[in-house]
Amino acid sequence: MISSFELTDAHEEHRETVRQFCEDEVEPHIEEYEESGTFPMDVVETVADAGFHGVQYGSEYDGLGLDYRSYAITIEELSRSWKLLAGTASVAGSLVGYPIHEFGEEWQREEWLTRICSGEWIPALSLTEPNAGSDAGSLETTATRDGDEYVLEGEKVWTTNGSIADFLVVGVQTDEGVSLIGVPEPAERDGLEFVRDIPCMEGETAVETEIRYDGVRVPVENVIGEPGRGLRYVLEGLDIGRIGTAAQGVGVAQGAFEESTAFADEREQFGQPIREFQGVSFKLADMAIEIEASRLLTLAAAAKRDRDERVTAEAAMAKTKATDVAMDVTTEAVQVHGSRGYSKDYSLERRMRVAKGMQIYEGTNEINRVVVANQLYE
Template sequence: MAVVRSMPTEEAEALLDLTRELVAKQVAPRAAADEDAAQFPRDVFRTLGAAGLLSLPYPEEYEGGGQPYEVYLQVLEELAAGWLAVGLGVSVHTLSCYPVAQFGTDEQRAARLPAMLSGELLGAYCLSEPQSGSDAAALTTRALADGDGYTVTGTKAWTTHGGVADFYTVMVRTGEPGPRGISTLIVPADADGLSFAAPERKMGMRSSPTAQVHLDGVRVPLADRIGEEGIGFKIALASLDSGRLGIAACAVGVAQAALDAAVEYARERRQFGAPIADLQGIQFMLADMATAVAAGRALYLTAARLRDAGRPFGKEAAMAKLFCTDAAMRVTTDAVQVFGGYGYTTDFPVERYMREAKVLQIVEGTNQIQRMVIGRHLTRP
């Protein structure tokens, strides 16, 4: 289905065309088989890195793409429409790089970002713990000051790319209980004392490993702390504001893929002597699905433009994450309904879209948390 998008420059339009070509040739064709086999597509991320798609919203001086968030999110949408594990993986990698890019020193940015953004390295973001998911400020992973660094002990949970990432952006407790005692460290995958549990067995996103990360006396130099000690929770929240827009864009991508599949099927499937697309009941479903997709896209782009303009966008990011992911769940469920019994089989992709959409209502802050965030913005000075 043709989609009219906002492209500020010819360069951005070319970037989106490149993304579509890569998705059509190297991403979408292998999605179903790799999902069935729970095969992580590390080579795809290297390809995307070589094409410049892992670096889009970061400065050119550090080998970034220098693109506005508005453009980056539309690229994410295309990637997620082809394969959510890839689109979400790029979003998580971007989230993992954000603390260095935004809060690191000039020396840290120069030393780390080029490798992070080139595709040479893949990142993971470690905030949640087994007993502190939505209540992230209650994390207990402890980093004890030890000479010129820290010794870190604890367990992180629900880590996308856990066990396959090359570096981990880890929120740790360096001080008092609560949000003011949290700091941010970068931990390389080969650090002594770092290990990983077996990947979680999930209903969807099987090719994207999600695993606990165990830190048993991991030694982290002081130079690998990002920002001042005690501002880690501020870094985490700032990262999540941007990351939620990535989830919103991925949700719209999955919903668009489900809508396209449903429209195509409705045109071809014949019942009562005519295509089911001629039935008013089907047309109304497709109309509602298309409206939800368009509304979600407009919402995340509006939030992205605020971010690009340097204006506050936290409330709008929460709104976009909430609306787009709920819409993706409805649209994918309706797509299965359009397919009827066939939609419940693995012969068609809509059942996979439906399973994938569910996790988007949970990751990077459940939609109940998004409602709390929005409510606080509305009711507090």
Template sequence: MLTKEHELLRETLRSFSEKELKPLAREIDETEGFHPEVFKKIGDLGLLGVTVSEAYGGGGMDVLAATLAMEEFGRVCASTALSYLAHSILCVNNIYANGTEEQKKKYLPPLCSGEKLGAMAMTEPGYGSDAMGMETKAVKEGKFYKLTGRKMFITNGTVAQTLVVYAKTGSDREVSSFIVEKDFPGFSVGKKLSKLGMRGSPTSELIFEDCKVPENNVLGKLHQGIPQMKKTLDIERITISGISVGIAQAALEDSISYAKDRKQFKTPIIEFQLVQKMLADMYTWLEAARRLTYHAAMVASSGKKATALASACKVYASEIATQASLHAIQILGGYGYCKDYNVERYLRDAKLMEIGAGTSEVQRMIIAKELAQTGLK
């Protein structure tokens, strides 16, 4: 399933994650810290624009490569993986896939190098799953658009210098996306949110008060926000599944290690059948989620529509990541409930995977809708 290039990439990602991310993971979680120097190092590897052509400073790789990056980062520090996804997929790949040549030349090189960080703003205080209900509007005035509205739960909201922002530019179905720079007049960052998990991935409210955006910063073409959004969300749901797979992998690794060392009744607990059942279930879930996610990534990389597959791997991988983390806590017992061990963090991080990028309930609705329209292919 993986090419030699993908295998080499995984080795690079594993080495980088163990050396650069793992030592910081607990501190990042405890302090809600964000380390821009880590992103600069990822940029030095050519991975901040992993799916972007080398002509713009990217890695020139595919969706599967991006998914591998999410998995390896997610295995040691899911917060970093989530911020990386918001940057590399929701912002950078979005501009690469939908932008004009002028926009690509202007914005992609500094985003791919790590000189600037990116984000995407779609969700609003009153509209999450119902994205089409958004109230943010963009009104044309001369050679500018003025954006007015609020966005909520925006990953990288406090640190991004370049953002892709969705706003209505006409009727309810006329939505456009805009490239907004942090210093544009009328743009400000609202409240930074303190979260249960993914604490090192900064999340905030964004405020647009007659934010003045040049007309040349309409991403691609006017009124194309909905099809752009749908394609981006498919890729997001596939790659974010990589983070879930990484969390599940970490939970299983920690559980095996602990179960081998921990003795009760003078016997390593890994020899107890009920512990063995939990480990076996975790392994089965992990491998199934990984294969489904890789398959979806390969379909997306080929250019084929992958909407149902994207939602399928998203809902399955996220739910098994949560369940695997719960099993890990149970295997570690009292230690698993303490912050001295990582498994409680895995659970807090994993839970977001069932909510962000579309809830599990919405993913099942999407799958059913796709099956009703196109059947099994």
């Protein structure tokens, strides 16, 4: 339940800063990379240079030292322009950055988190397996202790940015249970194979990698936190990641909504702008209502985390609502644009494709509903 929630002038100024950044540094490059189907490495580096890969982490780790509301705002604004960049920033700030920051050793924060926040490293979480998706506790990839090293064996799928990553956090089974292990410079590791990048609806710019670990050796000291507590760390990181994914949903929907309101004002049929037809105006009104509700849920979850409280239910609610809304809004936005919405000449079909992915990753929306239902009785 939302108990208290506020955005300050500083938050609104941050939103304007990120939006202006996107308009100047991101949007001019989207068409080029989407048409070529190549990962926008230089644009990602520009985003990281601006501090957006470490919004909520301190300046001692090259972060911006802001709060989780600022993190959510950053991800929303990046997604409003190009969701691909928001996904990379969200992984850096949540699924990878969070367990290192909260549970890692200080040397790991100094050596690993600093490189992630600064953009020197592109990070990835290597967790999902062919037989372990929603049930992260049933991982089959193992890490066997051999002296001062762990030996990794197993297969991972859907590792976002895996084949281009400079640093992996790998979920494994150790004698103690699920553990997280940091693997710097994975491309140089013997026994680590990037099997393929999985084709997906988001398009060829997105990198979703299948990885095989065949006797990969890493130092024991690379375990993040305590061995056997990795599932807890992942679940806490998912609370933050789901705030990020909710913000992605809000941003994607907001971008589609703005394009739709502009088009409905400009497009005339039967001698009047199509926005004057109730069938269109009601679509636009519903979009506005649902986007605002999603934004409030997302920022309220972030505000609660800023109070240093767990946000398992709130993050799951926000993620589910906002990504379902993104799917609905982009679908209706295509309808408002008619044949133009169906065309790749416009960005709406891309927004619609990425919206579907957001309903699946960071826990499917069905799993998030299970999370919410379970929290009702705690």
